[in-house]
Amino acid sequence: MCFELDSTPPVHAISGAAVSHRELELDAADRNRFAAFAAEPDEPAGAGIVVLPDVRGLYRFYEELALRLAERGHTAIAIDYFGRTAGVAKRGEDFPYREHVEQMTQAGIQGDVRAAVDFLREQGCRSIFTVGFCFGGSNSWNAAAAGHGLAGAVGFYGRPGRVERFADIAAPILALMGGADEAIPREDIEEFDRALSEAGVEHEVEIYDGAPHSFFDRRFDDYAEASADAWSRVLAFVERYSN
DSSP states (O other), rough: OSOTEEEEOOOOOTTOEEEEEEEEEEEEEEEOOEEEEEEEEESSSOOOOEEEEEOOOOOHHHHHHHHHHHHHHHHHEEOOOHHHHHHOOOTTTTOOOOHTTTTTTTTHHHHHHHHHHHHHHHHHHHEEEEEEHHHHHHHHHHHHTTTTTTTTTEEOOOGGOOOOGGGGGSSOEEEEEEETTTTSSSSHHHHHHHHHHHHTEOOOOOOOOTTOOOOOOOGGGGHHHHHHHHHHHHHHHHHHHHH
């Protein structure tokens, strides 16, 4: 797993920002209904961003991240993964997420991403990005090859080995990785970088030396500098590739 359930993003809230939020349910093309959390600036002027969680699905960290993005002018929607197997109800800390993850397919994940992308387009967003963490990081990169018409895909410490179709990636990639991540060897990251280059994909791979998996967490003061740099790269990436 990535974060503790009480973790929050290491991003300051903008006091006085005019932002609204809502819990909602979306329907994928295969009739799967899943939970989501949308945060919208009262005067949207930025991109649309689909936030893809880690293996435990939608919880506070990702709702907070959606709010922080909305405060900066972007319409954001964080989605859950488990509509097909666990329904849309709120879940407790004892939720056995692993047995549900084992039932997931990349086709199902991308079907849900498409529903979120469609929602953002209905809100008037022209440039749409995915931003994912851990399990959601690789899902984000895979979304760039799934025909969603993304403007870009960002992944924090996703597993490069889960990226399936480099030749089909049709959007720029940003990878933000921990140099001391025990779950993802540096060699895997370097191979990911090479594979993107060989496929002709515009990309940026940043490795933060000494940073572990899940370094992007307000509780980790030792990695505040890496987190601040990563956040600035996300915002710059979205600005650079927005229409």
